[in-house]
Amino acid sequence: xxxxxxxxxxxxxxxxxxxxxxxxxxxxxxxxxxxxxxxxxxxxxxxxxxxxxxxxxxxxxxxxxxxxxxxxxxxxxxxxxxxxxxxxxxxxxxxxxxxxxxxxxxxxxxxxxxxxxxxxxxxxxxxxxxxxxxxxxxxxxxxxxxxxxxxxxxxxxxxxxxxxxxxxxxxxxxxxxxxxxxxxxxxxxxxxxxxxxxxxxxxxxxxxxxxxxxxxxxxxxxxxxxxxxxxxxxxxxxxxxxxxxxxxxxxxxxxxxxxxxxxxxxxxxxxxxxxxxxxxxxxxxxxxxxxxxxxxxxxxxxxxxxxxxxxxxxxxxxxxxxxxxxxxxxxxxxxxxxxxxxxxxxxxxxxxxxxxxxxxxxxxxxx
Amino acid sequence: xxxxxxxxxxxxxxxxxxxxxxxxxxxxxxxxxxxxxxxxxxxxxxxxxxxxxxxxxxxxxxxxxxxxxxxxxxxxxxxxxxxxxxxxxxxxxxxxxxxxxxxxxxxxxxxxxxxxxxxxxxxxxxxxxxxxxxxxxxxxxxxxxxxxxxxxxxxxxxxxxxxxxxxxxxxxxxxxxxxxxxxxxxxxxxxxxxxxxxxxxxxxxxxxxxxxxxxxxxxxxxxxxxxxxxxxxxxxxxxxxxxxxxxxxxxxxxxxxxxxxxxxxxxxxxxxxxxx
Amino acid sequence: xxxxxxxxxxxxxxxxxxxxxxxxxxxxxxxxxxxxxxxxxxxxxxxxxxxxxxxxxxxxxxxxxxxxxxxxxxxxxxxxxxxxxxxxxxxxxxxxxxxxxxxxxxxxxxxxxxxxxxxxxxxxxxxxxxxxxxxxxxxxxxxxxxxxxxxxxxxxxxxxxxxxxxxxxxxxxxxxxxxxxxxxxxxxxxxxxxxxxxxxxxxxxxxxxxxxxxxxxxxxxxxxxxxxxxxxxxxxxxxxxxxxxxxxxxxxxxxxxxxxxxxxxxxxxxxxxxxxxxxxxxxxxxxxxxxxxxxxxxxxxxxxxxxxxx
Numbered sequence: 001x002x003x004x005x006x007x008x009x010x011x012x013x014x015x016x017x018x019x020x021x022x023x024x025x026x027x028x029x030x031x032x033x034x035x036x037x038x039x040x041x042x043x044x045x046x047x048x049x050x051x052x053x054x055x056x057x058x059x060x061x062x063x064x065x066x067x068x069x070x071x072x073x074x075x076x077x078x079x080x081x082x083x084x085x086x087x088x089x090x091x092x093x094x095x096x097x098x099x100x101x102x103x104x105x106x107x108x109x110x111x112x113x114x115x116x117x118x119x120x121x122x123x124x125x126x127x128x129x130x131x132x133x134x135x136x137x138x139x140x141x142x143x144x145x146x147x148x149x150x151x152x153x154x155x156x157x158x159x160x161x162x163x164x165x166x167x168x169x170x171x172x173x174x175x176x177x178x179x180x181x182x183x184x185x186x187x188x189x190x191x192x193x194x195x196x197x198x199x200x201x202x203x204x205x206x207x208x209x210x211x212x213x214x215x216x217x218x219x220x221x222x223x224x225x226x227x228x229x230x231x232x233x234x235x236x237x238x239x240x241x242x243x244x245x246x247x248x249x250x251x252x253x254x255x256x257x258x259x260x261x262x263x264x265x266x267x268x269x270x271x272x273x274x275x276x277x278x279x280x281x282x283x284x285x286x287x288x289x290x291x292x293x294x295x296x297x298x299x300x301x302x303x304x305x306x307x308x309x310x311x312x313x314x315x316x317x318x319x320x321x322x323x324x325x326x327x328x329x330x331x332x333x334x335x336x337x338x339x340x341x342x343x344x345x346x347x348x349x350x351x352x353x354x355x356x357x358x359x360x361x362x363x364x365x366x367x
Numbered sequence: 368x369x370x371x372x373x374x375x376x377x378x379x380x381x382x383x384x385x386x387x388x389x390x391x392x393x394x395x396x397x398x399x400x401x402x403x404x405x406x407x408x409x410x411x412x413x414x415x416x417x418x419x420x421x422x423x424x425x426x427x428x429x430x431x432x433x434x435x436x437x438x439x440x441x442x443x444x445x446x447x448x449x450x451x452x453x454x455x456x457x458x459x460x461x462x463x464x465x466x467x468x469x470x471x472x473x474x475x476x477x478x479x480x481x482x483x484x485x486x487x488x489x490x491x492x493x494x495x496x497x498x499x500x501x502x503x504x505x506x507x508x509x510x511x512x513x514x515x516x517x518x519x520x521x522x523x524x525x526x527x528x529x530x531x532x533x534x535x536x537x538x539x540x541x542x543x544x545x546x547x548x549x550x551x552x553x554x555x556x557x558x559x560x561x562x563x564x565x566x567x568x569x570x571x572x573x574x575x576x577x578x579x580x581x582x583x584x585x586x587x588x589x590x591x592x593x594x595x596x597x598x599x600x601x602x603x604x605x606x607x608x609x610x611x612x613x614x615x616x617x618x619x620x621x622x623x624x625x626x627x628x629x630x631x632x633x634x635x636x637x638x639x640x641x642x643x
Numbered sequence: 644x645x646x647x648x649x650x651x652x653x654x655x656x657x658x659x660x661x662x663x664x665x666x667x668x669x670x671x672x673x674x675x676x677x678x679x680x681x682x683x684x685x686x687x688x689x690x691x692x693x694x695x696x697x698x699x700x701x702x703x704x705x706x707x708x709x710x711x712x713x714x715x716x717x718x719x720x721x722x723x724x725x726x727x728x729x730x731x732x733x734x735x736x737x738x739x740x741x742x743x744x745x746x747x748x749x750x751x752x753x754x755x756x757x758x759x760x761x762x763x764x765x766x767x768x769x770x771x772x773x774x775x776x777x778x779x780x781x782x783x784x785x786x787x788x789x790x791x792x793x794x795x796x797x798x799x800x801x802x803x804x805x806x807x808x809x810x811x812x813x814x815x816x817x818x819x820x821x822x823x824x825x826x827x828x829x830x831x832x833x834x835x836x837x838x839x840x841x842x843x844x845x846x847x848x849x850x851x852x853x854x855x856x857x858x859x860x861x862x863x864x865x866x867x868x869x870x871x872x873x874x875x876x877x878x879x880x881x882x883x884x885x886x887x888x889x890x891x892x893x894x895x896x897x898x899x900x901x902x903x904x905x906x907x908x909x910x911x912x913x914x915x916x917x918x919x920x921x922x923x924x925x926x927x928x929x930x931x932x933x934x935x936x937x938x939x940x941x942x943x944x945x946x947x948x949x950x951x952x953x
Contacts (some may be wrong), residue, residue, distance in 0.1 A: 052538050054668065071668065073544040085535035089557060099543030150543065377746040384755055385766050392770055398795060399784045407823030416795045460680035467673040474677075481688050483942055485890045487911040488931040491918045492691035492698075515687035518680055521822065547672050578893045579911075583919065593779045597897065600783075621775045629768055638832060 003154060003186040005048065009058035011041075011048050018044040020210035022058070026188065026203070031180050034190045035197040036233075041046035042190045043158060045207070049188065050156055051075050063153055063261065073102070078147035079156040082163065084139045086131045086146075092118075093127040096145045117149040120179070137168045144176070148183065155252040157189040161196065173199055194234050198222070206230055228363040232283050233358055237320060239284045239356070242328040246273075246281040246357070255283050255352075260326025266301030266353050272367065282367070284356030287320060290332035301353040308345050310338035399618075403427070403611040409609055410494060426612035435609070438595040439616050445591060446574035449513035454567050455522030456514070462551060464522065465529040466537075482519035486579050494583050504586040512584070513574040514522035520573075521566055528562030529555060568628050572621055665708025692935075699928035705921060717929035726905060727930065730913035737909065738888040741827050745884060746877070748828070756836075757843045773830045773835060782897025785826035789813055789898075812897050819907050824893050831887075835880055842876035843869070877883070878949050882942070889938060910934060 004026040011019035018041045026032045034042040047053045049060060051072035060067050067075045078099070086095050093114055100110045117234075118124040121141040128203040131139060140160060147155055157176070161169045177200050180187055191197060196219045197204050206229075213228045218234075225231035230237050245256040253265045253273055263283075293304050307323035314320075319336045322329050323346075332348055339346065357366040402410060403426050405419045430436045465471040493512065494503070502508030532555060540550045556563065581591040596613050599606040662877050702709040718794035721727060752770075756763060773781065788794050789812035790802055801808040812822040854864045892911040895901060901916070908916075914934065918927035 050538075050542060052541065069668065071546075072538075074544070077542060079539065079542045081535045081539055083533060085533070085539035087536065087554065087558075098540070102540075102544035102549070146543070151472050268407045270413070378760070381755055381758070382760050385760055385763075388752065388755075389766050389769050392773055392829065392833065393697075394795075395784050395788055396772060396776070397754075398788060399780075402787060411793060413792055414798055415795060417795070456683065458678040463673040463676035467669060469673045469677050474681075478684065481684055482822065483938060485690070485911065485934055485938060487890060487892065487914045488695070488934050489687070489691035490915075490932065491924070491927055492694040493687070494919075495694070496690065511683070512687060515683045518684055522680065545847050547669070572775060576775075576779070578777065578779045578896075579915075581921060593777050593893075596779055596783055600786075600897070603946040607793070611787065614783055618776050620779055625771070625775055626768070 003063055004029075004188065005059075005061040005064075006049070007059050007061075008280050009033065009045070009048065009060065010056045011053060012056050013044060017250065018210055019048065022207075022210075022212055024205065024215075026186060028186055030185045031177075031189065031200060031202045032202070032205060033194065033201035034084065034188065034205045034207060035194060035198040036213075038192055040207040041210040042192075042207045046156055046158055046190045049154075050077055050079055064270065076153040077156055078150045078152040078154070079158065080143050080160045081142075082159045084131075084143040084163075085208070086139060086142055088131050090130075091127065092123065092129050092131070092134070092142050092145075092262050094147055095131070095142055096127075099146060099150050110221040113149050113151075117145045119184070120148070121145050121175075126249045136164050137201050140164065140172060141175075144179070148179070153186065155185055155187040157187065159190055159192065161191070161193075163212075169193075169196075176200065178240070198234060199342070204234075206233060225356065226367055227365060228282065228358045231319065231358070231365060235286055237287050239286050240290075240330040241358070242283040242285070242330065243360070244281055244283045244323050244326075245279070247278050255355075255357075257283070257326035257328070260324070260328075261303070261305050263303040263305075263350060263352055263355075264301075265355075269301070269352070276366070280360050282358035282360050284358055284365075285330060285350065286354065287331045289351040289354045290330065291349050291351075292334050292338045293349040299351075299353075301351065303350045303352055304347060305350055306345055306347045309339060309342055312339055312342055319345075393630060396618075399611050400615055401576065403615045405608070410547065416624055421467040423498065426608045427616070430612055432611065435595055435613065436616060437594045438613075439620075441506075441577055441589045442591040442593070442617065443583075443591065443620070445509050445513065446571050448506075449510045449574050450567055452510065452514040453517040453521050453570055457518050458525045458556070458563065459551075461517075461522045461525035462529055462555060465526045466534070478519050478522055482523070482633050486516075490579060490583050493580075503584055504588045508584055508591055509589065509591075512580055513577065516580075517570045517573060521570060524566040524569075525559070525562060528559040528566075531562075532558045541605060550602060563643065568625065571624070575617075575621060645927060655952055663722045674786045678819070698925050699932055701925050703924035703928070705923065713925075716928050720810045720926060721929050721933060726908075727910075727913060729905065732834045733907060734891060734909045734911075736916065737824070737827070737891055740824055740884060741831075741888055742881065742884055744824075745830050745835045746881065748832045749770050750839050752832070752836040753839035753843050756840055767840070770833050772833075774834045774837075776830065778787075778830065778893035779897050781830045782894040785829070785894075786813060786898055789822050814903055816903060816906055819899050819903065823895055823898055823907060826898060827888075827891070830894070831884065835884070836877055838880045839873065842873040846872045875949075878945075882945055885945075886938070886942070889941075 006022055008023040009019055009022040009024075010017070010025065020041075022041075022045060027262060034045060036042050044053065048055050049291050051067065051070060054200050055068055060172075062075055062077070090098070096114045096117060097110050105113075114127070115124065118127055121144060123138060123141045123145060123214070126134060126142070128140060133141070135140065140163075143160065160176075161172050164172060175195055176189075180200075189196075189200060196241075197206075201218055203215060204218050204221050205212045206221065208229055213298055214230045215219055216224075221230055222234050225234070228241070232241065242257060244258070244260075247254050252267065253270045255263045255265060257263070305325070307325070308325055309321045310329070311322040312319055314336055317336055319334050319339050321334050321339050323332060324330070334346075358364065401417070401419055404422050404424070404427065405416075406423050409416060409420060427436075464475060497503045497508050500508075502511075536558065537550050537554055540554050541547070545553065576593065577591075578597075580591045581594045582597070585591065585594055592613060596610055596617070599609045599613065674925060700712055700714065702711070702713045733779040756767065760766065776784070788796050789810075790807045791797060791811045794812075796812070797808045797810055800810070810818060812818045850868050851864065854868055859867075890911055892908045892915070895907055895909055895912060899907045905913075914927060914930050917923045917930060
């Protein structure tokens with residue numbers, strides 16, 4: 001049985017239609033990430049699942065039971081808030097124990113559970129401190145501690161890492177993932193950060209304007225995006241988009257870049273395009289699919305192109321070099337030592353096997 | 368003059384001005400206290416002396432002996448209970464208005480408008496109502512009236528303080544398993560403790576110092592000290608000794624309470640005004 | 644099942660309309676919170692109003708209890724009652740003088756204390772004391788101070804003038820207004836002072852520092868930076884004090900009882916006398932309604948101006 005099933009959910013915030021008909025099913029034990037830009041409805045969706053907001057239409061089922069009319073406390077959920085929501089006048093111990101005390105758990109049991117959770121999160125030495133004495137990372141652990149100590153069915157995370165600095169975020173990402181492996185509970189995690197989504201999710205649910213744009217495993221969404229939006233959302237640096245023309249010739253199909261090269265498509269690809277008329281198309285290229293030509297000794301489907309490098313952005317092992325395909329600026333991923341100066345002309349290999357073709361009239365990826 | 372020396376001079380001047388101002392403002396209060404410790408001869412000495420020969424408690428003894436001092440007790444009961452009532456009802460209502468915007472603009476505006484009502488306008492109908500109910504010169508009557516009169520202020524102030532509390536704290540408690548009533552007591556009120564104190568102090572002081580309602584609605588049983596003071600003003604002469612002693616009895620408790628709660632008070636005033 | 648069919652349909656959201664009611668789950672709770680307070684307020688707020696309206700159209704006096712509808716009898720009397728309008732005038736005089744003085748004086752004091760002074764907290768705490776005193780006690784206090792023979796004020800004036808003074812501050816027509824005003828200003832300037840001190844401390848320091856570097860004079864800085872920043876607080880303070888001054892009763896009562904004659908009779912004292920000494924019930928009701936209407940109009944006008952200014 002799915003731990004969470006949502007059908008036809010609608011939610012208004014005042015006059016804003018924040019959630020427009022969402023259908024979602026999360027099986028037990030899965031780590032699902034709701035990701036999208038601010039305003040896409042992900043937080044609203046999470047809060048509606050929690051019961052902090054009432055749905056305007058649709059059903060929410062937790063462990064098979066419809067919970068639309070239930071108060072949050074009866075939904076068997078635990079939640080970690082963005083701003084930690086810790087009680088400033090209580091010690092860390094009391095903060096973690098707070099929820100257990102609400103359910104009249106005996107003191108001995110509370111003590112055992114709190115200490116266990118504290119050990120799991122490496123905060124056992126902070127139990128007698130007050131929130132104001134803790135750092136951001138420690139506060140976040142306490143907030144997580146308060147959630148896991150409850151042994152709930154569903155764990156909800158509302159952008160818990162947004163308030164942490166980059167390094168801490170990296171650390172905590174791994175911790176939360178490890179926690180999920182240890183506990184095996186169903187977790188629903190909201191974030192706007194696509195890196196968090198990619199690294200942590202069993203299933204990514206990408207939301208846009210209150211609707212699910214696409215959902216699936218991270219790799220699914222990364223390699224087989226359904227729309228331009230999904231293609232451009234995941235991956236850093238983002239996918240390059242070039243306006244071009246799809247043309248057919250006797251020996252196959254080509255992508256013609258205005259004022260630029262003609263890129264041939266591999267045979268397997270051409271086969272899938274049977275029945276499609278020629279016309280405008282958007283070419284999507286991920287930076288990692290555009291590399292130094294010398295590294296690739298002529299594979300089928302790899303087009304070669306010489307261009308001048310306009311901008312170089314080193315990041316350590318790799319450097320991102322910007323060049324022009326026709327009039328469009330494209331970012332390529334090169335080895336750090338393969339590129340030196342802007343202005344240099346290099347021969348690039350564009351892997352058309354992995355390129356994505358998008359229909360500009362529907363913004364959908366051509367399969 | 369060099370800038371450093373100029374700054375120092377300015378500091379000295381400002382401190383001097385501060386001292387002078389404080390002395391000027393406190394002088395009448397000093398005079399009041401001082402008179403209460405004088406003997407009748409000293410009070411009516413001419414020209415008036417600025418300090419008593421010795422600290423003399425006779426005036427106070429008279430008040431206690433005559434039973435006039437019970438009016439201070441009446442004030443305490445009335446102001447104290449009405450403060451508790453209005454703080455309790457007002458804070459609950461303030462939470463409803465703050466978190467749920469109950470009643471929307473209309474309710475909020477109506478409550479504010481109640482605060483603007485001049486006492487003189489309603490004192491007459493209230494008086495007749497109380498006569499009919501038999502509430503004139505009773506604790507209940509005045510307590511209820513003060514509670515009602517202070518409610519708008521309490522609601523207005525507490526609403527501001529509650530809005531300052533991050534909703535996530537309450538939401539966390541709701542998810543953790545508390546009912547809404549429990550959230551109120553365990554999370555909200557502890558969080559706005561400072562605001563509660565500040566508002567309570569103001570409410571208490573207002574009720575304690577009130578005159579018009581007390582004048583009209585009390586007779587002999589529950590007269591408050593403010594009413595009692597005016598009894599000492601005669602057509603021909605005023606009982607200065609009694610006036611000053613009773614005034615001190617009525618003023619000292621407020622000074623003491625405020626002295627202890629001082630830090631809450633400043634926060635209360637500034638928040639009330641600056642937030643608007 | 645709690646699916647809500649009918650009005651809300653279509654998974655694309657196009658046919659779904661926004662709901663017009665709030666969460667049902669919390670309705671009982673939030674109404675229960677508000678109900679007792681509203682009940683008490685209604686009791687004390689609505690009943691007197693209704694009573695006043697009804698009675699003002701009747702003719703209940705000290706001698707007569709005529710509950711028949713009298714039309715605008717009382718209101719016509721009201722319009723021609725010289726003493727009433729004089730009382731209003733007296734009240735306006737008090738407001739017109741006390742309010743600006745309290746404001747300017749309070750602002751000056753706040754300005755004095757805004758920069759560091761050793762022991763500032765102590766000074767502020769002491770300066771607040773006049774506000775905590777009951778207005779009746781303040782009036783009694785100044786009665787003492789102004790006493791013609793035993794009051795220090797006359798004594799001090801005597802020192803300055805070089806001869807013995809025994810001014811009758813609470814009786815002499817030319818002195819009663821100054822006396823009342825001194826007492827009132829003494830008591831409430833600290834209130835303004837506290838409010839404005841809080842407001843001044845909220846002014847953006849970096850703006851002031853920028854102005855200092857730019858070379859702006861103190862007055863220019865005050866006018867262009869400080870004043871606009873504290874304007875909302877000033878507006879609120881003026882509104883509150885203005886309202887309180889309109890209702891002026893206690894201090895005047897303690898000092899002069901509205902006398903000599905009716906020279907210092909404020910509108911509140913006038914109403915009290917009419918109601919509780921002359922027992923002109925219906926007429927008093929009309930007067931009370933007049934006061935409410937005037938006050939509401941003034942507040943409404945003031946709030947409109949504040950809204951427009953924003």
